[in-house]
Amino acid sequence: MNTKSPLFKVPFRWGLVGGVIASIVIAVLFYFGQHPFLLPAVFDFRIILFAVFIFFNLKELRDYYLQGLLFFWQGMIGSFVFITTSALIGSIFTWGFAKWNGNFLRSYIEKLQAQLISYKDEIITSVGAETYNQQLAKLPLTSPLDLAGDYFLKSMIIGLFLAIVITTILRKQPKPE
DSSP, X not given: OOTTSHHHHXXXXXXXXXXXXXXXXXXXXXXXXXXXXXXXXXXXXXXXXXXXXXXXXXXXXXXXXXXXXXXXXXXXXXXXXXHHHHHHHHHHHHHHHHHHOHHHHHHHHHHHHHHHHHTHHHHHHHHOHHHHHHHHHHGGGOOHHHHHHHHHHHXXXXXXXXXHHHHHHHOBOOOOO
């Protein structure tokens, strides 16, 4: 397969748009006083964004480029290209934004530190005192690259889970004769 194939071109285009929208959401959430990296996992904006974009990406591939057929492997490749593109753009934005606006990283560290201290007993119970103390000590050393890596990794996890579900729903195979 080459990069001119619709299996790469279409998801790449959707990934560019998704990455830009995700970057805008990160900035908007931050400027409205809610740090985007400290939201509970169920409220992560990428769940909705990725679900919608993966769905329309695969639907466009299936209906306009693959003659109404979509095999599971095609859906997973298309989803992976979308997720990787979007996650890369979002992580590069996160890194640049954290470098440009020192308050972004500083507020993340301060708010997470406050959360770790306020829920100390629960955290120690679940992970242990040694791990808790290590994390608390490492937190001030967090860099913009750490935030970008965190964004990329979580985007890949969220996206690949959604990709499996949505690809399974949208796949269409030829009917055996």
